[in-house]
Amino acid sequence: MKPFFNALITFLFFCCFANILHAKPGFGTTTNINQGWYFKLNDIQNGQNQQQFDRSFQRLDLPHDWTVKQTLNPSLASATGYLPGGIGWYYKVVNIPKEDTGKKVFVYFEGVYNRSDVYINGQPLGHRPNGYISFMYDMTPHLKYGEENVIAVRVDHSQDADSRWYTGSGIYRDVWLVKSEPLHIDLWGLYCYPELNKDAGTLQIELNLVNELSQAKNVKVQYELLDPQGKVVAKNNASYAIKANDKAAFKTQLKVTKPQLWSLESPVLYQLKTKIFDKDRLVDSTTVKTGFRKFTFDPNKGFALNHKWMKMKGICFHHDAGVLGAEVYREVWKRRLLNLKEIGVNAVRTSHNPQSPIIYELCDELGLLVMNEAFDEWEFPKRKWLEGWNVGTPGFQGTYDFFEKWGEEDLASMVKRDRNHLSIFAWSIGNEVDYPNDPYSHPILNGDKNQGFTQAIYGGYKKDAPDAMRLGVIAKKLAAVVKKYDLSRPVTAGLAGVAMSNETEYPGALDIAGYNYTEGKYHEDHKKYPNRVIYGSENRHELEAWKAVADNEFIFGQFLWTGIDYLGESGRWPSRGFYSGLLDLGGYIKPRGYFRQSLWSDKPMVYIGTYPLEGANWDNNTSVLQINERRKNEEPSIDAWPIWNYKNGQLIRVVCYTNAAQAYLELNGKVVGDKKSDKGKFGVLFWDIPYQDGQLIAVGLDANGKEISRQELKTSKRPESIFVKQGDEITISKDGEVGQLEIQLVDENGVPVLLAEDEITFESTRNIRLLGMEGGNNSDMTSYTDNRHRVFRGRMIIYFKANNSNENEGRIILSSPWLEQKEIKVKFN
Numbered sequence: 001m002k003p004f005f006n007a008l009i010t011f012l013f014f015c016c017f018a019n020i021l022h023a024k025p026g027f028g029t030t031t032n033i034n035q036g037w038y039f040k041l042n043d044i045q046n047g048q049n050q051q052q053f054d055r056s057f058q059r060l061d062l063p064h065d066w067t068v069k070q071t072l073n074p075s076l077a078s079a080t081g082y083l084p085g086g087i088g089w090y091y092k093v094v095n096i097p098k099e100d101t102g103k104k105v106f107v108y109f110e111g112v113y114n115r116s117d118v119y120i121n122g123q124p125l126g127h128r129p130n131g132y133i134s135f136m137y138d139m140t141p142h143l144k145y146g147e148e149n150v151i152a153v154r155v156d157h158s159q160d161a162d163s164r165w166y167t168g169s170g171i172y173r174d175v176w177l178v179k180s181e182p183l184h185i186d187l188w189g190l191y192c193y194p195e196l197n198k199d200a201g202t203l204q205i206e207l208n209l210v211n212e213l214s215q216a217k218n219v220k221v222q223y224e225l226l227d228p229q230g231k232v233v234a235k236n237n238a239s240y241a242i243k244a245n246d247k248a249a250f251k252t253q254l255k256v257t258k259p260q261l262w263s264l265e266s267p268v269l270y271q272l273k274t275k276i277f278d279k280d281r282l283v284d285s286t287t288v289k290t291g292f293r294k295f296t297f298d299p300n301k302g303f304a305l306n307h308k309w310m311k312m313k314g315i316c317f318h319h320d321a322g323v324l325g326a327e328v329y330r331e332v333w334k335r336r337l338l339n340l341k342e343i344g345v346n347a348v349r350t351s352h353n354p355q356s357p358i359i360y361e362l363c364d365e366l367g368l369l370v371m372n373e374a375f376d377e378w379e380f381p382k383r384k385w386l387e388g389w390n391v392g393t394p395g396f397q398g399t400y401d402f403f404e405k406w407g408e409e410d411l412a413s414m415v416k417r418d419r420n421h422l423s424i425f426a427w428s429i430g431n432e433v434d435y436p437n438d439p440y441s442h443p444i445l446n447g448d449k450n451q452g453f454t455q456a457i458y459g460g461y462k463k464d465a466p467d468a469m470r471l472g473v474i475a476k477k478l479a480a481v482v483k484k485y486d487l488s489r490p491v492t493a494g495l496a497g498v499a500m501s502n503e504t505e506y507p508g509a510l511d512i513a514g515y516n517y518t519e520g521k522y523h524e525d526h527k528k529y530p531n532r533v534i535y536g537s538e539n540r541h542e543l544e545a546w547k548a549v550a551d552n553e554f555i556f557g558q559f560l561w562t563g564i565d566y567l568g569e570s571g572r573w574p575s576r577g578f579y580s581g582l583l584d585l586g587g588y589i590k591p592r593g594y595f596r597q598s599l600w601s602d603k604p605m606v607y608i609g610t611y612p613l614e615g616a617n618w619d620n621n622t623s624v625l626q627i628n629e630r631r632k633n634e635e636p637s638i639d640a641w642p643i644w645n646y647k648n649g650q651l652i653r654v655v656c657y658t659n660a661a662q663a664y665l666e667l668n669g670k671v672v673g674d675k676k677s678d679k680g681k682f683g684v685l686f687w688d689i690p691y692q693d694g695q696l697i698a699v700g701l702d703a704n705g706k707e708i709s710r711q712e713l714k715t716s717k718r719p720e721s722i723f724v725k726q727g728d729e730i731t732i733s734k735d736g737e738v739g740q741l742e743i744q745l746v747d748e749n750g751v752p753v754l755l756a757e758d759e760i761t762f763e764s765t766r767n768i769r770l771l772g773m774e775g776g777n778n779s780d781m782t783s784y785t786d787n788r789h790r791v792f793r794g795r796m797i798i799y800f801k802a803n804n805s806n807e808n809e810g811r812i813i814l815s816s817p818w819l820e821q822k823e824i825k826v827k828f829n
Contacts, residue, residue, distance in 0.1 A: 026286050032175070033177050040088065063329070082781075088157075093150055095147070118153050120150070133354065133410045133413050133414065134173075157170075166318070168325045181278075203225060220276075269290065274288075297512055302555060312557025317349070348369070349428070353373065376431050377399060388573075429492075443461045493513075499521070526554050574781045579778045591607070608656050608696065636653065637655060641754060644716075650691045654689060657684060663699060716751040722744075722819055738799055739801065759789065764812045777790070809826065
């Protein structure tokens with residue numbers, strides 16, 4: 001237990017909102033330059049000097065992931081979703097007006113996967129191999145003011161099996177042009193944190209300035225803190241001296257009486273406005289979102305937010321969005337995060353890399369805690385499965401080859417960029433880098449499961465493998481980097497080989513220790529290491545894993561693998577990805593999401609799913625007692641879909657996920673399942689009943705027998721029409737907003753047809769661009785790029801944007817043989 005964790009820890013963070021948009025470097029005047037790029041998927045000799053762009057170049061808008069637009073192929077790596085990488089060149093022509101002469105001009109990339117080289121007018125600006133890190137280059141020395149300038153970006157993802165999951169390829173996040181005076185705030189240069197003393201709050205502020213002038217400067221700085229209603233609640237004016245051609249950091253503070261606290265239920269955000277003056281001339285400014293809240297970590301009591309002890313009900317997730325690949329769109333991720341929060345999730349883990357700034361901003365706004373993770377491997381590669389998950393001969397491409405040179409700088413960039421987000425509660429410096437014999441080894445691996453091993457140990461100790469003692473050495477270096485830039489949050493990691501790591505200095509370098517799939521070590525290690533704060537950093541979905549959290553005060557939470565289905569880490573062909581999520585690839589809630597809701601949500605709910613009972617066709621010689629005995633040993637599924645279409649008389653298991661004290665079952669107005677309250681060791685109520693067409697209803701009751709929730713299932717007929725959740729008219733912005741159409745096939749009575757697999761065709765006016773159609777079917781290996789796609793479970797989601805038009809209205813037509821055509825009017829604002 002680190003000294004600063006012995007008492008309650010207070011946090012205040014902010015997220016950057018320069019000008020009217022978000023996710024920027026926090027200084028100067030920023031302009032989004034996502035539109036009008038040229039692209040070629042091929043290496044070009046001396047490509048940095050390219051000036052003309054003929055028809056062989058594709059004109060496109062960012063974000064752009066070229067991998068998801070290629071052809072799925074079973075000969076490619078399963079780890080990255082059976083899709084290729086390659087080398088591509090991007091070009092953007094920018095005109096810098098003559099009146100900007102004397103200003104600094106930068107280009108800021110939120111993420112390029114990967115091994116990128118950036119040029120301006122043929123001159124190199126820099127190389128950044130890590131595909132998840134944001135970075136910025138100064139273009140000023142090479143610009144032609146008043147003329148056209150060409151930004152060229154070479155992206156080398158030729159090592160296309162370099163990850164255990166799908167990464168995507170290209171400039172898949174936003175890009176910004178930044179203009180500033182030579183005297184300006186540094187990149188990610190405004191940082192603040194609070195101190196709370198009873199009802200009084202003090203906002204500590206650190207301002208980092210850059211003076212690129214040849215003379216020293218005395219600057220005046222104005223700070224204003226605005227509450228959620230826009231009222232100035234604190235302000236301060238300060239004067240600082242900064243030398244010529246130098247950088248300097250300055251500190252000040254603002255005091256607030258009875259600040260409103262940021263919480264999961266009420267994520268209150270303040271604004272800190274900062275202005276820099278050279279004499280009386282405004283030279284730079286920034287506005288950041290901030291808020292007050294207090295974290296407490298305790299080895300015996302777990303975690304508290306604002307003095308309230310609570311459990312983190314967390315999920316892990318990767319950065320792709322199904323058919324969209326790695327392309328990041330705010331509206332898509334807002335829907336996904338809201339669906340997660342609806343089912344009781346209150347924390348997320350950015351597995352296993354920094355995410356787009358949009359994600360953290362949304363978590364600040366919606367009230368979700370975030371564990372921000374930096375790395376999946378350090379100095380050595382992990383196995384990358386090529387022929388299916390954990391089968392065949394692995395590959396060993398990876399990101400390890402630039403870790404020694406770039407690792408600490410990448411980590412520093414992550415912390416500095418994200419440290420102002422309210423939602424982040426911890427920095428993770430690694431995931432499963434201690435996986436036994438992948439690659440590190442230790443003599444304790446000659447032990448057995450009784451010593452704490454829950455995963456394969458690959459033949460015991462390997463004396464020729466890298467020494468596991470290196471884990472502690474590297475962890476201490478990385479922890480020091482984090483603490484250089486942020487002392488207000490704990491350092492953590494996801495440990496896979498806890499028993500092995502306990503023999504090293506690795507856990508001791510952490511402030512809080514994450515255990516991956518190692519619930520069996522909780523009590524033993526809590527006793528052996530009484531000052532260690534322990535939680536589940538990666539966990540399975542079974543009730544037993546959650547009970548290890550709920551029943552032990554000292555375990556503050558768990559993070560399920562996984563929250564959302566993702567591309568890559570696929571099984572044998574046909575398989576697009578990993579599908580243990582609470583949400584599917586389209587962001588829809590799956591049955592296991594409702595099971596989790598029954599455990600995690602306080603909102604009354606009941607859900608029923610069905611499936612034919614295994615062994616339902618026993619012969620006539622099998623007695624009822626024998627049948628019942630066999631049935632009670634069958635684990636009720638947490639993946640049962642809400643379908644009521646079977647053969648009459650067929651024996652069907654009806655499972656019920658509910659947080660009600662008790663529930664019963666009706667079929668066509670008659671009780672067919674008596675009230676039950678005992679959910680058994682699996683946390684699921686269930687009844688086995690013969691099928692009959694009609695209406696099946698589950699009713700949830702409180703402890704006094706009062707109805708508090710219900711769900712209905714109806715027998716459906718064949719699909720007849722396309723129901724669109726958003727209605728017949730939808731309005732989106734012309735400025736890059738993504739429209740989303742959630743469709744469900746229904747019968748003549750409006751009953752959802754979950755058995756439908758009809759192919760839907762998307763057609764539209766020219767001012768609308770289709771981004772993708774996603775049904776969520778993991779085994780559908782058809783193209784991600786065409787305008788036809790089959791629904792799965794009768795549903796899909798369709799993504800689209802305005803297509804650079806001055807028109808104010810467009811039209812979408814959805815059609816399928818034997819179904820009524822659906823027309824949607826799209827208005828642009």
